[in-house]
Amino acid sequence: MRSLTERKHQQQVAVADEVVKAYGRRDNAVHALRGVSATFSAGQFTAIMGPSGSGKSTFLHCMSGLDPVTSGSIRIGDLEITALSRTELTKLRRERMGFVFQAFNLLPILTAEENIRLTGRLGGRRADESWFATIVDSLGLRGRLRHRPAELSGGQQQRVAVARALLTRPEVLFADEPTGNLDSKSGTEVLGFLRNAVDSFQQTVVMVTHDPVAASYADRVLFLVDGRIVDELSGPTRDLVHARMRRLEG
Numbered sequence: 001m002r003s004l005t006e007r008k009h010q011q012q013v014a015v016a017d018e019v020v021k022a023y024g025r026r027d028n029a030v031h032a033l034r035g036v037s038a039t040f041s042a043g044q045f046t047a048i049m050g051p052s053g054s055g056k057s058t059f060l061h062c063m064s065g066l067d068p069v070t071s072g073s074i075r076i077g078d079l080e081i082t083a084l085s086r087t088e089l090t091k092l093r094r095e096r097m098g099f100v101f102q103a104f105n106l107l108p109i110l111t112a113e114e115n116i117r118l119t120g121r122l123g124g125r126r127a128d129e130s131w132f133a134t135i136v137d138s139l140g141l142r143g144r145l146r147h148r149p150a151e152l153s154g155g156q157q158q159r160v161a162v163a164r165a166l167l168t169r170p171e172v173l174f175a176d177e178p179t180g181n182l183d184s185k186s187g188t189e190v191l192g193f194l195r196n197a198v199d200s201f202q203q204t205v206v207m208v209t210h211d212p213v214a215a216s217y218a219d220r221v222l223f224l225v226d227g228r229i230v231d232e233l234s235g236p237t238r239d240l241v242h243a244r245m246r247r248l249e250g
């Protein structure tokens with residue numbers, strides 16, 4: 001009999017099929033992605049790693065509909081997103097995706113609570129108060145809700161960003177270098193919260209990172225080199241990721 005984890009992982013939340021992304025035209029074209037295929041399953045935490053310029057951010061932007069693909073297809077749930085209009089993509093991102101960025105991207109004039117509730121408000125959804133409370137408590141933000149971002153540490157600001165991303169119960173949470181601006185203690189905390197969202201709430205997470213320690217929180221690591229996935233590592237540890245990266249960077 002299959003374990004719960006195995007069954008859970010069978011549900012495909014996001015799928016990239018032969019995605020090509022070229023910037024510019026003809027002679028000047030830069031091929032950031034050269035035929036990337038990957039499947040992201042429900043409740044799975046994937047880290048994307050690779051040398052600088054290998055296409056990690058481009059891949060995340062294409063998967064989340066921020067950047068149009070040159071060819072290939074991307075599916076979120078049962079929706080093919082490469083054919084959607086700008087308005088449909090905005091709605092999709094707001095309702096079905098969560099985002100955490102390196103630079104936190106909180107609105108400075110809003111309190112932590114207002115920032116957390118913002119995406120749901122924009123989507124016109126009524127907040128689920130018990131889910132709000134669960135997230136706020138699990139991220140240790142209860143005592144900080146009335147503070148503005150400038151009154152919070154970097155780690156607290158990123159926890160607010162994670163709470164904002166989780167509040168709409170997104171099908172997939174995309175994180176681009178979420179610990180890039182944090183000291184190692186705050187970074188460890190944020191990674192622990194992302195891991196907890198996967199383990200406790202079956203959140204699907206796709207995270208770009210340069211850091212082998214951050215990648216070790218994931219269930220698997222996909223390695224990009226020159227716009228192609230060249231390797232995959234399941235059950236990553238810091239040392240295994242580090243060794244694999246050393247080999248790729250040659």
Ligand SMILES: Nc1ncnc2c1ncn2[C@@H]1O[C@H](COP(=O)(O)OP(=O)(O)OP(=O)(O)O)[C@@H](O)[C@H]1O
Nearest residue numbers: 023030031032050051052053054055056057058059
């Ligand atoms: N808007 C753009 N216009 C032209 N070229 C671009 C654009 N965005 C990215 N590129 C190019 O595409 C390639 C992949 O870039 P990308 O930012 O995805 O790499 P990355 O792996 O995320 O890099 P890093 O780790 O340095 O952030 C690079 O050669 C980059 O110069």
